[in-house]
Amino acid sequence: MKSLLRLDAISTSYGNTRVLNDIDIDVKEGEFFFLLGPSGCGKTTLLRILSGLMHPDEGTVWLGGKDITRLPAHQRDINTVFQNYALFPHLNVYDNVAFGLRMKKRSEPEIRSKVEEALRLVSLPDFGKRMPTQMSGGQMQRVALARAIVNEPAVLLLDEPLGALDVKLRKQMQFELKQLQRKLGTTFICVTHDQDEAMTLGDRIAVMNHGRFEQIADAHTLYNQPASHFVCDFLGDCNFLQAVVNGRVDDKLSLTAEGNPISASAPQTTPSGACIIGVRPEKISLDGSRENRVEASVEQVVFTGSHYTVIAKTSRGTSLSCRMFNDRPSALPETGQAITLSWHHTDTIVLPPNLSQSQ
Amino acid sequence: MKRYNAAGILQTLHAWGVYAFIYAPILVLIVFSFNQERINAVWSGFTLDWYLKLVSDTDLMDSVLNSVIVGLSSTAIATILGTMAALAMHRYYFWGKKIMDAVLYLPIVIPEIVMAVSLLTFYVFIQLTLGLVSVIIAHVTFNIAFVFVIVQARLAGMDAHLEHAAADLGATPWQVFRHVTLPYIAPGVLSGALLAFTISWDDFMIAFFTAGVGGTTLPMQVYSMIKFGVSPEINAISTITILFTMLLILLAVRLEGIFKTVKTIGT
Numbered sequence: 001m002k003s004l005l006r007l008d009a010i011s012t013s014y015g016n017t018r019v020l021n022d023i024d025i026d027v028k029e030g031e032f033f034f035l036l037g038p039s040g041c042g043k044t045t046l047l048r049i050l051s052g053l054m055h056p057d058e059g060t061v062w063l064g065g066k067d068i069t070r071l072p073a074h075q076r077d078i079n080t081v082f083q084n085y086a087l088f089p090h091l092n093v094y095d096n097v098a099f100g101l102r103m104k105k106r107s108e109p110e111i112r113s114k115v116e117e118a119l120r121l122v123s124l125p126d127f128g129k130r131m132p133t134q135m136s137g138g139q140m141q142r143v144a145l146a147r148a149i150v151n152e153p154a155v156l157l158l159d160e161p162l163g164a165l166d167v168k169l170r171k172q173m174q175f176e177l178k179q180l181q182r183k184l185g186t187t188f189i190c191v192t193h194d195q196d197e198a199m200t201l202g203d204r205i206a207v208m209n210h211g212r213f214e215q216i217a218d219a220h221t222l223y224n225q226p227a228s229h230f231v232c233d234f235l236g237d238c239n240f241l242q243a244v245v246n247g248r249v250d251d252k253l254s255l256t257a258e259g260n261p262i263s264a265s266a267p268q269t270t271p272s273g274a275c276i277i278g279v280r281p282e283k284i285s286l287d288g289s290r291e292n293r294v295e296a297s298v299e300q301v302v303f304t305g306s307h308y309t310v311i312a313k314t315s316r317g318t319s320l321s322c323r324m325f326n327d328r329p330s331a332l333p334e335t336g337q338a339i340t341l342s343w344h345h346t347d348t349i350v351l352p353p354n355l356s357q358s359q
Numbered sequence: 360m361k362r363y364n365a366a367g368i369l370q371t372l373h374a375w376g377v378y379a380f381i382y383a384p385i386l387v388l389i390v391f392s393f394n395q396e397r398i399n400a401v402w403s404g405f406t407l408d409w410y411l412k413l414v415s416d417t418d419l420m421d422s423v424l425n426s427v428i429v430g431l432s433s434t435a436i437a438t439i440l441g442t443m444a445a446l447a448m449h450r451y452y453f454w455g456k457k458i459m460d461a462v463l464y465l466p467i468v469i470p471e472i473v474m475a476v477s478l479l480t481f482y483v484f485i486q487l488t489l490g491l492v493s494v495i496i497a498h499v500t501f502n503i504a505f506v507f508v509i510v511q512a513r514l515a516g517m518d519a520h521l522e523h524a525a526a527d528l529g530a531t532p533w534q535v536f537r538h539v540t541l542p543y544i545a546p547g548v549l550s551g552a553l554l555a556f557t558i559s560w561d562d563f564m565i566a567f568f569t570a571g572v573g574g575t576t577l578p579m580q581v582y583s584m585i586k587f588g589v590s591p592e593i594n595a596i597s598t599i600t601i602l603f604t605m606l607l608i609l610l611a612v613r614l615e616g617i618f619k620t621v622k623t624i625g626t
């Protein structure tokens with residue numbers, strides 16, 4: 001795929017606080033790209049820089065080979081779906097959607113056919129005469145989408161698009177959003193703090209923390225091969241253990257964690273000294289059948305519908321959780337029972353030591 | 360059938376009492392404007408003579424015309440300046456903003472007499488000839504404050520994302536103002552203008568101090584007339600003024616109805 005939007009060494013500060021630190025991205029044409037991070041990580045600032053509502057202190061924004069860093073918002077071929085929708089309260093749905101085309105002085109017949117097409121795409125074909133105040137959150141969300149896509153922008157920005165919807169509706173809108181993106185083939189860049197949404201919809205996800213990217217990859221890579229403790233912790237649940245690297249044996253890395261020998265798939269460059277290992281709860285088996293073994297005693301068994309979560313404590317007091325499908329409830333251990341947690345070497349995630357946070 | 364109890368009756372009486380307290384004097388004034396007798400004490404028969412007499416009173420008619428000129432021009436100028444001030448305060452951050460904001464409220468809270476004397480002193484100082492223009496300028500000064508306060512309140516309730524959304528959709532700064540900001544603040548601007556006009560129409564003190572030859576407004580004319588007693592002519596002009604004001608209020612309510620759909624949405 002062709003590169004469409006490129007950020008080159010973007011940095012920006014509010015007063016003395018550096019909110020964006022040397023940001024580089026390369027978003028490809030037709031990609032559904034996510035900016036994922038906790039609140040205050042700088043993702044909304046980055047979105048404002050892309051939309052042109054704000055200009056960065058340093059760096060360049062390229063769109064289709066053109067430098068648009070200083071181009072004001074109204075001259076950019078980029079449209080935004082705002083978090084609170086920001087529908088114009090004095091205009092009905094039709095006029096809201098027609099707004100962008102009217103500003104560009106298109107002819108009324110052209111506007112009519114495009115607006116109707118856009119409203120059809122978001123499944124609100126007969127809502128033209130409604131006022132925004134007479135609509136539900138989900139409907140306003142669709143109008144906001146229609147108002148942006150009717151302009152056929154090169155890039156569509158979405159700021160926490162589903163944040164204000166309830167869980168059921170959010171799932172449905174996720175699906176529709178993906179459908180819409182496929183149908184239009186437009187590049188979507190979406191800001192969210194919801195890792196579930198990013199993993200479900202995103203072709204690629206940029207995980208942000210403290211104004212910089214921790215990792216940019218697809219959902220599989222981020223989840224299975226996270227580059228940092230932060231990424232590993234932010235996407236899904238994970239157990240962490242302090243470990244020391246012993247060395248490399250063939251294609252395996254040998255480590256020691258809490259006195260237990262642990263093996264992992266060897267990364268391309270062999271780390272040395274202290275590190276952190278992570279194991280996802282669903283990768284741990286309770287029958288002791290896998291090669292990496294840790295003895296522990298059961299603290300608590302939590303039932304969450306489709307899963308049981310078993311929380312166990314090692315002899316050194318580290319809590320580890322493992323997750324089991326709710327298909328063999330008879331195999332559940334009891335509180336206080338001694339068990340052996342085990343996992344495959346391929347499921348050991350080796351992470352650089354976390355300097356900012358004591359684990 | 361409706362059922363009555365003591366509390367209900369007391370409540371009703373109380374309500375009527377309040378209304379009587381406010382409106383009885385005005386009602387008396389209206390009634391006596393149709394009285395044949397010159398003295399406002401005895402009812403001696405219905406007449407429209409006093410209204411006809413008004414029209415032939417050139418001094419009074421001149422003062423009405425002056426009041427209209429002062430009211431319209433000061434309202435127009437103050438509405439534009441006050442709205443611009445509110446927009447600037449809403450949009451920009453600059454050094455001394457808080458002080459400027461507070462100073463804009465001053466004309467509302469400082470005593471009218473202080474305002475009047477200071478304006479007069481200032482006019483004398485800059486050697487401005489007192490007349491109708493000096494009254495208009497004086498009215499603009501306090502009307503700006505009223506328009507500013509109302510428009511500012513309206514802007515405070517506006518979602519900042521609306522203007523961003525418009526710019527994002529390709530609207531130039533002027534188009535953003537014309538198609539989004541102005542429609543949103545329009546009810547505030549209109550009620551500000553109506554309030555400004557009413558206050559200007561009503562003002563005696565400041566006009567009294569700042570008017571010169573040919574600058575007599577209606578309240579000043581009425582004041583000079585009652586030196587020779589309250590004539591039914593004054594009752595008549597007051598009645599017309601009341602009707603005119605009520606018309607303005609009805610207009611304001613109608614306008615508010617038209618803009619009723621303008622509400623903030625989202626959170």
